[in-house]
Amino acid sequence: MPSPLFADRPAARPSERNAVDAMIDRARRLRGDLDSVCRTAVAIDEDDPQQRWQRALCELAAHHLDDLGARLGQLREGPPPPVPDTAPADEEQGPLSGRAGSAEWNLLDDGVEWSVELYEIFGRDAAAGPLSLDELPTMLVPEDQPLLTSMVTSCLIDGKPMDGEFRIRRPDGRMRTLHAMGEPVLDSEGRTVSLWAVLRDVSALDDSRKREVRTRDSLHRQDDIARAEHRIATELHQAVLPAPHDSPAPACGGSGAMDVAARLLPSRSCGPSGGDWYDAMTLPDGRTLLTVGSLTGHGIPAASTVAMVLGALRGMAVAGIEPRALLTHLNQLVQTSAQPALGSALCGFFDPSAGLLTWAQAGHPAPLLFRDGTGAPLVPPEGVLLGAAPGVTYGQETARLLPGDVLLLRADGLAPATGLGAAPDELLGLAARLSGSRTAAECVRTVAEELGGAERPAGGCVLVARVTG
Known part of the structure; x- marks a missing residue:
């Protein structure tokens, strides 16, 4: 029964009843607007914690509005x-x-x-x-x-x-x-x-609140897991790449020596891709290994596969295996890996005594050669993606490099969309600046400033080798 504290209150005046009717009408319209928003803005995917959380919030808001309408109706009808x-x-x-x-x-x-x-x-x-x-x-x-x-x-x-x-x-x-x-x-x-x-x-309201809390907590846990996996993948990825990324790698001495620098380029959405790699190292016979590549995927699986591929590649390069045979072995390794993937790769050896670059590619864009203020891609040998087919053999090409030449290798984030061997206009437009640069690190910074900004949709990496002798 009503509280005695309120027993002596006068009956509602007609104007107050009209005000309650107006509030009921507004509550109904708001409820209809909520239904419209929930139908158009929340497409539920039960596997997506964020969408489940959005649905829970919609249901919670709907319960509150239904309860408001019921309470206003009771106020209008009386005790x-x-x-x-x-x-x-x-x-x-x-x-x-x-x-x-x-x-x-x-x-x-x-x-x-x-x-x-x-x-x-x-x-x-x-x-x-x-x-x-x-x-x-x-x-x-x-x-x-x-x-x-x-x-x-x-x-x-x-x-x-x-x-x-x-x-x-x-x-x-x-x-x-x-x-x-x-x-x-x-x-x-x-x-x-x-x-x-x-x-x-308030059982239904309580259920909706609990569902909202559960989905919100699930979403937070998923974010925490994603951040942890991203951090681990980044640390693993960077651990196997030469560091620092935009400083000169070990260079060859004597006539025709190379100044080499490289950098990972983050994407707008997910930062550095776990599947991109670059490497440069001096081999026992005096040649310089230059390689870049990309594997499908992101995160810890992609980073661990990159570590495996780079370890095998370095070992074969030190053993003196030529680029075409090296890619054949890498193809077999990727195909038989516990985490199958597809990948593109470019591998080259520069011989400073002869000034020759011997290189092979597996479905990868050709290097860009900048000389005397102009740039052009090298003619690519035959090669298909790593992991695409068994028993594949790869072609091999050579190119003569001169002192002052700048060689640019890039991975997926900078790969052209027009097909193998075609160079993006943005990179070729940097020919004068790259040819006039004094160091490979300066060239890398130029490329990163022009093409590595936050608006780029894809990640990748760039490696620049400059003939200094």
Whole structure:
């Protein structure tokens, strides 16, 4: 029944009723707008934690709006009818969720009054009568009983309003979550004479809140895992590449020596690609190994495969295996790997005594040669992607390099979209600047500034070798 504190309030004036009708109309329109947004903006993929979280938020907002509409409707219709003495036992008159009932516990005569809705919420036969304050905790799940006791004690002893949620177990075994709001009722001398409360079934709202929390936590866990995997992949990737990335690598001495520098270029979305590599090293016979490549994939699997490929490539290069045979062995290695992948690669040996570059490629863009302010791609030998087919043989070409020549090798992030051997206009447009650069590191910085900005959609790497002798 309504609290005695409000019993003497005048009836609502017509203008107030019109205001409630206007609020109900606005709530309905807002609910319709929410449905439209949820249908058009949230395409649910059960495997995507972020989309599950968005759906949970939509459902939570919908429950709040439905509850607002129901409360406004009750405000317009006025107080519920009194509890009939012959109320049916535990009959459901529509969904329980969202229903609200009132109760008053009189402390002077131990009398209790419940509204009919409260019997339905608790699943209790009206003939059995309402529950006293001492009996009420027996309906709660054990872990929530101390919470109810604390709320009631604070309300009756300290005069604090009661506001909290607890779970009950109905006689039919169903568990419901109730939200209780109450206050002490005082007599003329300020003494507490009764406790008045409204209890609302918020089970659906509680389920939506829990679902939102679960999906949000799942999304956070996924982000944490992704960040950890990205960090590990980056550290593994950088550990197997020459460092620092944009400083000269070990160079050959004597006439025709090479100044070499390289850098990874991050993409706009995912940073450095785990599948790109570059390398330069001086071989025992005095030649310089130059190589770049890309493998499919990102993250730890791609970085670990790069480590495997680079280790094999370096070993074969030190053993003196020529570029065409080296790529044949790499193709077999990629195909038989525990993590199959596709990849492109370029491998070349520069002999400073003869000024010759001997190179082979596996589905990779040809090197760009810059000389006297102009640039052009080298004519590529035959070669297919690593891992594409078994028993593949690769072609091999040679090119004579002169002092001052700049050789540019790039991986997927800078690969042309027009096919093997075609050079992107952006790179060829840098011919004058690259030819006039004093070091390979300066050339790398020039390329990175022009083509390695945040707007590039793909990652990659660039390696520049400059003939210094």
